[in-house]
Amino acid sequence: MNYELALEKFEVVIGLEVHVELNTNTKMFCGCRNDFGDEPNTNVCPICIGLPGSLPAVNRKAVESSIAIGLALGCEIAPNGRFSRKNYFYPDLAKNFQTSQYDEPIAFEGTIDIEVPSGAVYTVDIERAHMEEDAGKLTHIGGNTGRIQGAEYSLVDYNRAGVPLVEIVTKPVFGAGAEAPELAAAYVRSIREIVKALGVSDARMERGNVRCDANVSIRPHGQEKLGTRTETKNVNSLRSIERTVRYEIQRQAHILANGGTITQETRHWHEDRGITSAGRPKSDADDYRYFPEPDLVPVQPSKELIEQIRASLPEKPADRRKRLQGEWSFSDLEFRDVVNSGFLDELEETVAKGAKPQAARKWWTGEIARLANADGKDVSDLSITPSDVAELATLVESGKINDRIGREVLQAVLEGAGNPAKIVADRGLEVVSDDGALMAAIDEALAKQPDVLEKIREGKLQAAGSVIGAVMQAMNGQADAGRVRELIIERANA
Amino acid sequence: MSELVKRNASELVELLQSGEVTSVELTQAFLDRIEKLNPLLNSFLHVNTKEALATAAEVDRKRAAGEKLPKLAGLPIAVKDNLTTTDAPTTAGSKILEGWIPQYDATVVKLLREEMMPILGKTNLDEFAMGSSTEFSAYGPSRNPWDTDRIPGGSGGGSSSAVAGFLAPLAIGSDTGGSIRFPAAVTGTVGVKPTYGAVSRYGLIALASSLDQIGPVARNVLDAALLSDVITGYDKHDSTSLPESLGSMVEAAKSGSLKGVRVGVIKELSGEGFQPGVKALFNESLELMVKAGAEIVEVSCPSFEYAIAAYYLILPAEASSNLAKFDSVRFGMRVTPEGNPTIERVMAATREAGFGPEVKRRIILGTYALSSGYYDAYYGSAQKVRTLIQRDFAAAFEKADVLVSPTAPTTAFKFGEKLEDPLAMYLNDIATIPANLAGTPGISIPNGLASEDGLPSGIQLLAPAREDKRLYAIGAALEALQEDVWGKRMIDFAPEVKAGA
Numbered sequence: 001m002n003y004e005l006a007l008e009k010f011e012v013v014i015g016l017e018v019h020v021e022l023n024t025n026t027k028m029f030c031g032c033r034n035d036f037g038d039e040p041n042t043n044v045c046p047i048c049i050g051l052p053g054s055l056p057a058v059n060r061k062a063v064e065s066s067i068a069i070g071l072a073l074g075c076e077i078a079p080n081g082r083f084s085r086k087n088y089f090y091p092d093l094a095k096n097f098q099t100s101q102y103d104e105p106i107a108f109e110g111t112i113d114i115e116v117p118s119g120a121v122y123t124v125d126i127e128r129a130h131m132e133e134d135a136g137k138l139t140h141i142g143g144n145t146g147r148i149q150g151a152e153y154s155l156v157d158y159n160r161a162g163v164p165l166v167e168i169v170t171k172p173v174f175g176a177g178a179e180a181p182e183l184a185a186a187y188v189r190s191i192r193e194i195v196k197a198l199g200v201s202d203a204r205m206e207r208g209n210v211r212c213d214a215n216v217s218i219r220p221h222g223q224e225k226l227g228t229r230t231e232t233k234n235v236n237s238l239r240s241i242e243r244t245v246r247y248e249i250q251r252q253a254h255i256l257a258n259g260g261t262i263t264q265e266t267r268h269w270h271e272d273r274g275i276t277s278a279g280r281p282k283s284d285a286d287d288y289r290y291f292p293e294p295d296l297v298p299v300q301p302s303k304e305l306i307e308q309i310r311a312s313l314p315e316k317p318a319d320r321r322k323r324l325q326g327e328w329s330f331s332d333l334e335f336r337d338v339v340n341s342g343f344l345d346e347l348e349e350t351v352a353k354g355a356k357p358q359a360a361r362k363w364w365t366g367e368i369a370r371l372a373n374a375d376g377k378d379v380s381d382l383s384i385t386p387s388d389v390a391e392l393a394t395l396v397e398s399g400k401i402n403d404r405i406g407r408e409v410l411q412a413v414l415e416g417a418g419n420p421a422k423i424v425a426d427r428g429l430e431v432v433s434d435d436g437a438l439m440a441a442i443d444e445a446l447a448k449q450p451d452v453l454e455k456i457r458e459g460k461l462q463a464a465g466s467v468i469g470a471v472m473q474a475m476n477g478q479a480d481a482g483r484v485r486e487l488i489i490e491r492a493n494a
Numbered sequence: 495m496s497e498l499v500k501r502n503a504s505e506l507v508e509l510l511q512s513g514e515v516t517s518v519e520l521t522q523a524f525l526d527r528i529e530k531l532n533p534l535l536n537s538f539l540h541v542n543t544k545e546a547l548a549t550a551a552e553v554d555r556k557r558a559a560g561e562k563l564p565k566l567a568g569l570p571i572a573v574k575d576n577l578t579t580t581d582a583p584t585t586a587g588s589k590i591l592e593g594w595i596p597q598y599d600a601t602v603v604k605l606l607r608e609e610m611m612p613i614l615g616k617t618n619l620d621e622f623a624m625g626s627s628t629e630f631s632a633y634g635p636s637r638n639p640w641d642t643d644r645i646p647g648g649s650g651g652g653s654s655s656a657v658a659g660f661l662a663p664l665a666i667g668s669d670t671g672g673s674i675r676f677p678a679a680v681t682g683t684v685g686v687k688p689t690y691g692a693v694s695r696y697g698l699i700a701l702a703s704s705l706d707q708i709g710p711v712a713r714n715v716l717d718a719a720l721l722s723d724v725i726t727g728y729d730k731h732d733s734t735s736l737p738e739s740l741g742s743m744v745e746a747a748k749s750g751s752l753k754g755v756r757v758g759v760i761k762e763l764s765g766e767g768f769q770p771g772v773k774a775l776f777n778e779s780l781e782l783m784v785k786a787g788a789e790i791v792e793v794s795c796p797s798f799e800y801a802i803a804a805y806y807l808i809l810p811a812e813a814s815s816n817l818a819k820f821d822s823v824r825f826g827m828r829v830t831p832e833g834n835p836t837i838e839r840v841m842a843a844t845r846e847a848g849f850g851p852e853v854k855r856r857i858i859l860g861t862y863a864l865s866s867g868y869y870d871a872y873y874g875s876a877q878k879v880r881t882l883i884q885r886d887f888a889a890a891f892e893k894a895d896v897l898v899s900p901t902a903p904t905t906a907f908k909f910g911e912k913l914e915d916p917l918a919m920y921l922n923d924i925a926t927i928p929a930n931l932a933g934t935p936g937i938s939i940p941n942g943l944a945s946e947d948g949l950p951s952g953i954q955l956l957a958p959a960r961e962d963k964r965l966y967a968i969g970a971a972l973e974a975l976q977e978d979v980w981g982k983r984m985i986d987f988a989p990e991v992k993a994g995a
Contacts, residue, residue: 052584052591052594053600054598054696055695087818095818096821296733296734297733
């Protein structure tokens with residue numbers, strides 16, 4: 001169903017579960033390196049592969065990181081938090097239970113204000129943030145679905161088993177209406193910003209450091225009972241989150257409007273087709289036979305520890321945004337543009353590396369965003385660093401290259417040709433700053449358009465345009481158009 | 495047969511230290527006896543001949559070179575087969591782990607190695623320690639050296655029969671509901687379940703994590719204390735292990751006295767259902783203690799009535815989860831069904847073939863008890879009973895320094911007698927379970943031969959958590975009084991086991 005029509009008929013309720021992978025040195029319950037990109041099954045030990053007799057021990061650093069996340073989200077910190085066992089059989093789960101927090105999460109009852117692209121601000125209530133361990137990574141070989149069903153065999157990499165996760169769960173979010181998709185994406189972006197600022201996670205979505213499960217339900221306006229929700233699992237980019245929520249709203253509206261019912265289930269997002277598909281049915285009564293983990297004593301952070309962590313929290317993202325907008329003297333519109341493009345961190349770093357804020361903004365939100373969109377990539381997928389952009393901006397600022405050449409250089413950087421200065425040097429792209437060479441080209445052009453000088457002398461300065469064009473063409477674009485204009489006017493007035 | 499093997503561990507340590515006996519001689523003496531009697535007793539599932547002798551030789555070499563050695567260096571020991579050992583298969587008495595050689599040593603095994611004690615082998619147990627007789631071992635039952643037609647107790651019947659049959663001077667056991675103390679009582683040996691957390695569980699194949707505790711199996715209290723001092727202590731690998739030291743049990747055992755000790759007789763565990771001979775021996779022990787200056791007080795622990803019910807909810811619940819890892823994916827048995835099996839079918843077929851009937855019974859019980867909708871009624875209520883039992887203990891220890899009861903309702907029963915009746919089997923642990931539920935320590939000490947069958951009986955002493963020293967002090971004092979009456983050790987009454995009998 002058409003999105004506008006769907007919203008006319010139905011109210012949207014979303015709920016977001018974000019898994020944040022902590023960047024502790026070691027895993028949640030053992031001393032193995034927390035680095036699952038290594039050679040498969042090298043960062044494993046009797047504990048994280050669940051050998052008989054092994055026992056877990058809680059990673060103190062992971063607890064501190066979780067407390068920091070909780071505090072940054074305005075949560076209460078539980079003085080006595082317990083781990084539980086979530087029991088289910090799956091080959092990526094070494095013990096066939098996940099050690100997780102169930103009824104006693106380390107952090108609960110927080111709130112966070114989220115600004116969406118329109119400038120509207122929504123308050124999202126946080127239900128809880130709890131600690132748990134990640135499972136191993138399965139790779140299914142054979143078959144064509146990439147799923148365990150139909151695979152000939154599957155490989156398990158337990159390097160990821162036991163990696164510490166914090167799962168942040170919102171309460172149902174009402175009232176975002178048509179902006180629910182944008183709110184979902186903006187919320188996850190905020191969580192990313194927070195955990196990155198806290199230094200507790202690498203926060204790279206494309207690497208799965210931050211993963212989002214998006215719950216969506218709709219109900220007719222005025223109906224009190226919540227609609228049946230679907231949970232789309234592991235949506236891994238901000239753009240996909242927004243698209244997922246939008247798609248689910250339309251899909252569910254279509255079903256309900258045609259007299260159908262929504263099935264409570266998990267769903268999978270297909271980036272290429274822009275749709276979700278059914279996963280497994282999920283009911284609230286999924287029986288994980290939770291019970292308190294008897295191998296671990298309760299986590300009891302002292303008041304002193306909590307206050308110490310609170311005192312060391314970095315600037316809140318909202319405060320930081322206010323500060324940066326002031327420092328850069330951006331208009332509200334300009335600044336929102338930066339935030340919405342997702343380049344805030346990059347822009348800050350680019351400015352720190354010496355670029356002027358406006359120039360940095362134009363590069364990131366203009367050409368770079370355009371190229372990223374064209375390739376359907378996420379910001380962090382691009383192989384360009386803030387240093388590159390600062391270098392590029394400085395090259396343009398100093399007049400060594402012009403804007404057009406700048407764009408060409410940017411393209412080359414993205415293609416992996418090196419950093420901007422090197423590309424300019426390698427390809428001889430520096431503008432011709434030799435006035436003699438420029439004058440020769442100008443005289444040549446003027447010879448073909450003899451009336452131009454007269455027009456300029458009459459005050460029709462725009463007449464210079466055609467000569468500038470000819471000169472730029474003659475110089476393969478490697479000239480500073482401004483300087484060419486100056487020289488033409490000089491010639492006219494000589 | 496060398497009489498050497500019948501000596502107490504404390505004496506053997508002196509002989510080793512003085513150089514009168516080498517560790518190789520001593521270890522070989524036990525290995526010879528194992529070779530002769532293990533085919534009958536089935537105490538050991540695996541004998542570690544080569545490794546044990548290598549350790550022994552290393553000790554002898556160091557001693558000859560005048561190097562400083564740990565106190566028990568060279569004294570052989572047997573280890574229950576639910577502790578991981580890198581140099582011997584570890585089966586937990588189950589087919590599902592047949593042939594598995596662990597990649598790591600249990601903390602207790604590591605401590606034994608550091609103490610340079612030759613490990614003779616791995617002792618039999620009911621599968622995953624679920625049982626009271628070793629009849630549920632997938633590798634056949636162990637036999638009681640006092641009467642080889644009878645059970646040696648369980649689950650640690652391998653360790654108890656090894657120590658009672660002089661196949662090892664000491665052994666390691668594990669006690670979840672009485673698996674050290676019950677076998678001790680029916681084999682005339684001493685068994686201790688320490689305070690929960692006193693001994694690291696790292697490397698103990700878990701039955702019920704909140705109840706399991708590793709402890710010593712010995713022929714007298716001092717010997718148990720020697721072993722306790724080696725294996726007790728904080729371990730960062732076991733979050734539930736106690737950070738504080740409980741002191742030296744050897745010192746406690748050497749300084750014991752009954753004078754002025756308030757001995758609490760638990761009303762609920764002193765009469766009904768106990769074999770008359772067992773009851774009579776218990777009363778004789780009380781009289782001895784009174785003569786030695788103890789004061790007998792009666793205490794009531796009304797919630798003990800619910801202990802077995804609570805235990806048989808908590809244990810299966812935890813076990814059902816602990817045993818989930820036995821799925822064929824990473825270690826142990828794998829059964830691949832016919833056709834084109836899915837991972838679920840491989841897991842199911844493996845567990846179907848690999849687990850025995852008692853294990854399946856408890857997994858099903860536990861899975862049910864944890865199910866949504868039943869959790870509060872079963873697991874939740876059982877945890878409440880646990881709190882009530884802890885309160886009963888706290889109140890009783892206001893009035894008494896130690897609590898006492900017969901360790902078990904009966905002497906050793908015959909094979910097959912209770913096999914078909916799980917509830918009757920479960921009742922063996924009626925006196926031992928409360929200490930596991932409360933996390934408090936208990937010891938079983940031989941207190942005579944029952945008049946009706948001439949088989950050994952045991953008395954159980956219970957102390958408050960972390961007061962394990964009391965058990966050794968008072969236990970050693972009682973043991974001394976009894977040996978004075980008998981004129982020899984209780985184990986010396988045991989008939990000689992005849993190979994091939």
